[in-house]
Amino acid sequence: MLPLVRATATLVAIALAAAPLSAQARSTQAGYVSFGFAPGERVADMSITDVDGRRGTLSGLAGAAGAVLVVRDAECPVTQRYSPRLVELEREYGPKGYAFTYIDVTPHAAISAKADAAKYGLTGRTILDTDHRLVHALRATSAAEAFVIDARGTLRYRGAIDDQFGIDFHKNAPTMNYLREALDRASLGRDIVRRTTEAPGCLLPIDRAAKGQARPVTYHNRISRLVQENCQSCHRADGNAPMPLDTYRQVADRRATIEFMTKSGRMPPWYAHRKVGVWANDRSLSERDLADLLAWSRNGAPLGNPKDAPSAKKWVKGWNIGTPDAVVQIPDTFRVPAQGVVEYKYSYAKTNFDEDKWVTAMEIRPTAATVVHHVIVFIEEPGREPDAKKRKPGDPAPQGGISGFFGATAPGTPATIYPEGTAKRLPKGAWLKFQIHYTPNGSEHVDQTRIGLLFADKPVTQEVVTRSAFNTRFEIKPYEKNQIVTAEILMRNGGTLLSLFPHMHTRGAAFKYELVTPDSQRTTILDVPHYNFNWQTYYAFAKPLEVPPGSRIVATAGYDNSKDNPFNPDPSKTVKFGEQTFEEMMIGYFDYLPNPAPAVPARADSVRKSSGGAAQR
Ligand code: HEC
Structure with a gap:
């Protein structure tokens, strides 16, 4: 069963209070921190x-x-x-x-x-x-x-x-x-991707859990670094989020709202359950960071010694993937009004490459990033007219998007860079369909979103394939809270999972992926207990996950069509599959590297037929 409670301010606080306090946690409660050995923190001087x-x-x-x-x-x-x-x-x-x-x-x-x-x-x-x-x-x-x-x-x-x-x-x-x-x-002032690795060599008799040198938590010795690492990717002078958090005053004066947003788990935005999976793009605060932030705030936000301040972080202006080999932009600009709710906007751009392209990295950049809450880019295979152009009023909802997922972004989402030697195929002559979710912020903006692409300059050994477990034949009843819809997909040849991307609309409340291996072992691989449709994001495995041949990926979605769902546009409606905001989706996308098809067909019955009942390989 999926717990379908929405995020409440108390959840994280209860979890923290219930956890037995380590010596370190106890010292941080009093506003003290022992620091010096985690990347991003200040080393205690000696x-x-x-x-x-x-x-x-x-x-x-x-x-x-x-x-x-x-x-x-x-x-x-x-x-x-x-x-x-x-x-x-x-x-x-x-x-x-x-x-x-x-x-x-x-x-x-x-x-x-x-x-x-x-x-x-x-x-x-x-x-x-x-x-x-x-x-x-x-x-x-x-x-x-x-x-x-x-x-x-x-x-x-x-x-x-x-x-x-x-x-x-x-x-x-x-x-x-x-x-x-x-x-x-x-x-170069860039973030280090692998900040902690296991050092080989002769082991030292050091107690890693020992308490460190304890000092009062101040802005300069701890909080400034914590905010740089966890908040400024979005909250900075030229960032995508409101409220820059670049200076002491900006952080200290807003400590009440910061306390509320972090303690409740709303900020940084990250929706995967802590105990399930390890994610390369995890944005959540560690318990230690949260404890120190709260302790500092309650202690009156001491400034500390400016000598302890970190160097300012350098942010990349422009493309994070480097200069793209190609940029595809939506053909028309869109005027985002100052207020109101804007329906998902769809826009189509035709690509004009004279061959199939192998995409090793991509980055989606709206030109008015502060009013764009998400963009999903789909491929429309060549030869097919873009589906929305064909759709007449009253036609059934298009099925597009189930197989054509190409890339996505939301504020603060890093660019997509595929592992060395792998790439995604962009077929010659394909259309790119942009689904854009604009959220007005009080003033008018004009946007013309684009996607930057890097192409392989070396042979690609493995194709990154996007597939999904989806369900298009469901009906969500009016006023009901816990409505479950499932879908699954058989991974006949297996492969290696790189990332997962749950997709639902406004009634979406929870989403989970399970892996069921042929020996019937069932493991939850991603649990999003409080799905937030405003934060369409992918979850990239820190260590890609092997999927044995014959496994199934099972997706379970929970919908809340009650009045309690603050995003719900109309609880009285029966809702079916469809691409508009007021319709629903149930798609568990995943990016993976498929195993090559085996020489002998994987299905036991065809093995028997083709090999006359001889032992299976
Ligand atoms: C991935 C981007 C991102 C990160 C990282 C992030 N935020 Fe936010 N934050 C946002 C966006 C976007 C909003 C505005 C939401 C909206 O439109 O209502 C926001 C809103 C807020 C608000 C305003 C809440 C209100 O009163 O409406 C606070 C406070 C906040 N964030 C604090 C933080 C803190 C503290 C951190 C780091 C610990 C953090 N955020 C990390 C994107 C981010």
Whole structure:
């Protein structure tokens, strides 16, 4: 059964109150935070002395761009193997303003630590940390873990140098250059995609759960970073959401409404159940972030020391995917009125490529982003007239959209970038159909939404395919609250799921995807207990999910056609499938990489026929 309660202000608060309080949570309740080891947070400063006897502070280790700290145990084989790589990285990133420092945990003397660094030609400073004071402060897990700390003391990356060496393996060359990627992105002021990785190498006896150095939560030492990370993608001077949250005053003066919106789970907008699935684009606040934000607010929003402030975040102006290879724009502008409700607007753009194109990345950008709540782009295969042009009054609702899903966006949704070697096909001569949901914001705007596309410049090894579990034959009764509609799809050959995108309209209240494997194991893979039609979004698996051949994907939608549903335009109506806002949809889209069809047909009966009853492969 799906719980069909709408989000209420109390839900999250109850969950928090009921959870047993860890020592850390208790300290944050009083307005204290222990910080320093999660990316995005400020590293607590401490005094250090290097092997040459120079004294200083951890924050003083940074170069113009920041500091790279790497733990080393001279006698650990993984540390040894990484030494030449570190020499290369020093040469490349030293001139870019990164100062390298090695935290030597080998049980030896300073003179041996110096000799070891010299043996490999490492030029950075070395700090002997045999008492584990520094590695404990950073909660370092292994003797090859790297940390990137920017010039303002914010931890930007922690984890492996790359994936070439580990405890019981080494490859000829790395395939993932984590540290290099982090440094490249950090020096451009960009978000680091993989901010935490598992560091291989000899393990350190550090208690990761130990309480850190506790300090009062202030704007400068904690909240400014939290807002940068979790709110400014939408709430900033030139962002898509109202209410910029760029300055202390903007955040502190609005703390009552911020408290209400975050505590109730309304902000940041994110609707998946916390306990189900791990999502690459998860926007929700962690419990720790929420606790600190609330504690700070209730403590009178202390400003703190400006010396603790982070560097300002740089936002990309223009396309996030880089310069697109092609931009397809809707042919006509749309005037969005200052007020009222605007029906979904459909617009068609014909593509004019002389061949099928393989799309590796896409980004949808309205020109009046502040009044666009979502855009879904569908492909209309060539040869087919765009369906809405054919539709006469009284005709049945078009079925378009069930198979043609191409891409979507809502405020704050990142651009879609497919995994290396994979791409989505855009057939030659296809139309792109834009479904746009405009939400007037008090003043008039003119929009002409467009989509930017990047095409593959290397061979594509796997096609990204969008399919869906959908149901078009349902009837939602008037005034009823909990109405369930299901749909399923058989994944005969199986494949790898990349993302899920539940789609309903205003009566949509809850949505869930389950995977049923051939051995009848049933697992919930996405649970959206309080669906919000204003936030049409996809859920990208942090780790793509393997679907065994013969599995089914089962989608369950819950509808609320009662008066209690604040989005409901008319509870007295019986509602059927259709594309208009007042009609309903029940589509569980998913993007996946299909497995190749097996040489032997997957169905047991045809196997028997074709192989004369011989053993199945
Ligand atoms: C993905 C984009 C996005 C993110 C991230 C986001 N917001 Fe919002 N927020 C919005 C939009 C859009 C609105 C306006 C909703 C509307 O149109 O009513 C909004 C509205 C608000 C409001 C106004 C509520 C009111 O009184 O109407 C507050 C306060 C708020 N957000 C706080 C936050 C905070 C704090 C964070 C970070 C912890 C955050 N938001 C993260 C998009 C976002």
